[in-house]
Amino acid sequence: MLIRLDQTLDAPLFEQLASGLRASIIDGRLSGGERLPAARELADSLGVNVHTVLRAYHRLRDERLIELHRGRGAVVAVRIGGHAALAGAVYDLVDEAKNHELPEAALLALISEAYRSAPRASGVLRPMPTR
Amino acid sequence: MLIRLDQTLDAPLFEQLASGLRASIIDGRLSGGERLPAARELADSLGVNVHTVLRAYHRLRDERLIELHRGRGAVVAVRIGGHAALAGAVYDLVDEAKNHELPEAALLALISEAYRSAPRASGVLRPMPTR
DNA sequence: ACCTATTTGTCCGTATGTATG
DNA sequence: CCATACATACGGACAAATAGG
16 A cells, blocks of 8 residues: 555644555556555554544545445545536535625635635645655 | 534544534634634534644635634634635635646636526535545 | 454544644 | 643544445
């Protein structure tokens, strides 16, 4: 799996793990449909608690990078037509904005601001903490 | 606080709690800047574990409905214009767009197009995403 | 249809760290 | 310095869905 956790870093363990896995998925070292180790298994091999691994897994699930299923484990998401799902979300949002009678310009402004100020979930643009 | 948890429901406790708090925030029973009970305190009064409350708090933080700060507790987010749920949806969408590495300009274009071509207004709030 | 092993989901408990006031 | 309160990490227990025999 080639992921190393460093207790001494200020970055939390679960975040180091999520970042490492995310990097592997993004650059293709882990490909769609591929199965990740069971949480307990990975936890043992890394010397951390299961909850720490699960927390990283849940993070990646929230980012739609992996899928989690009981009894089946964690699988790298196949992102075919990912933009299609995104388009659906766009329509949902615009629909709700209209319900709130929010002008188009206001929504665009919100989007722009969110782009500038929301570094949280992605991690794609964020380099892995090195050393 | 007027939130009741029902162990017998199939909905998880943390989700019931998050839903209850979310509803209170959305409809204004809890207003911006208002402080929520400390996690431990609320946990005791509800008869659940601290982690369960914190999990609900984290959920609401992800939705940008509350802010969490060490030593200060949980505070209902003050939103300067725009509905809270809408603001949360905006951040969710932008997060996802970033995950897809979709440039800001592209998302803005999608939004504008959706504004022009989406005629109807459902008026119905979407149910909470059940992960 | 049944049973069993696997694996995540949820919840509880405890301890320590750290920013805030 | 000290109390508060969230953040992280550890540990354990049971439930529930899945897959395979």
